[in-house]
Amino acid sequence: MNAYKMITGTLFILTGAIFLSAQYISSAILSTSHTFWSNTAPLHDLGNAGYILLTLSIASFLIGALFIASAAGNRFEH
Numbered sequence: 001m002n003a004y005k006m007i008t009g010t011l012f013i014l015t016g017a018i019f020l021s022a023q024y025i026s027s028a029i030l031s032t033s034h035t036f037w038s039n040t041a042p043l044h045d046l047g048n049a050g051y052i053l054l055t056l057s058i059a060s061f062l063i064g065a066l067f068i069a070s071a072a073g074n075r076f077e078h
Contacts, residue, residue: 013060020054026053
């Protein structure tokens with residue numbers, strides 16, 4: 001049962017990484033329409049890419065960490 005929790009936790013962390021990279025990819029796509037460039041343009045586009053991807057990635061990382069911590073905790077009990 002611990003192996004399934006570890007695999008599930010790893011998949012949640014992988015999903016979180018995909019969500020986080022999707023935010024940066026969306027920001028890069030949004031920045032292609034700029035006719036000018038400034039130092040704050042990437043940060044502005046990162047905010048426009050959506051906070052839902054950031055929220056989903058943080059939630060996935062936390063859920064994955066909880067699954068892995070639960071599996072590691074059960075390993076030491078037996």
